[in-house]
Amino acid sequence: MLKLQEFVDFIFNEIPSIYLIVGSTFLFLFMGTMAFIVRTKAAKRPISPKRIILPPLFMSTGALMFLFEEFRVPFPQVIEAICVGLLFSVVLIITTNFEEKDDKLYVKKSKAFIIILFSLLIIRFVAKLILSSSINVGELGGMFWILAFGMIVPWRIGMLVKYYKLKNSIEKTS
Structure with a gap:
């Protein structure tokens, strides 16, 4: 654990924050593109409760970042990030629907x-560019993780509810 803490300290103390911001932005763009590709391919395979539940579980391992002081977020910013995540999740819940093909x-x-x-x-x-001048990079990373987790969990719960409603209505009509 000490070696990992030394590495984190090196990252946050020796590398200028602009490089961390630019690097993490490119990484996020790459991950967003990958999410789109994965989602497009996933639409070709049948959905199951397991495939709905697993992504938030896998993402939850990211909470380990909060073991390090650099990533810890003050409570008011936690609430803000969760609220923004919930707002975005509503849009995703509304626009995610299912269809039946071949049972x-x-x-x-x-x-x-x-x-x-x-x-x-x-x-x-845009938020990262604006906020990076007043919030340190690690804390900002923690906030964006909280926002993303606060978005994906309600979205996946909404998907699960829609999945079971449609499945039950199909079973009733069969």
């Missing part, structure tokens, strides 16, 4: 998803 459920392709994804990328980029 299996699939995520319905949505043109709104690409617009939402790139809008979120742009909003995040």
Whole structure:
């Protein structure tokens, strides 16, 4: 653990914050593009409760960043990040729907998803540029993780509810 803390200290003390901001922005753009590609491919496979629940569970490992002081976020900013995440999740819940094909459920392709994804990328980029002048990079990373987690968990719960409603209505009509 000490070696990892030394590495984190080196990153935050020796590398100018602008490089961290630019690097993390490119990484986020790459991850956003990958999310779009994965989502497009996933729409070709049937959805299941397991495939709905696993992404937030995998993402939850990111909470380990809060073991390090550099990433800890003051409570008012935690509340702000969660509220913004909840707001974004509402849009995702509304635009994520399912359809039945061959007795299996699939995520319905949505043109709104690409617009939402790139809008979120742009909003995040602009917010990062603005906030990076008043909030340190580690804390900002923690805030954006909280925002993303606060968005994905309600979205996936909403997906699960829609999945079971559609599944139950299909079973009733069969």
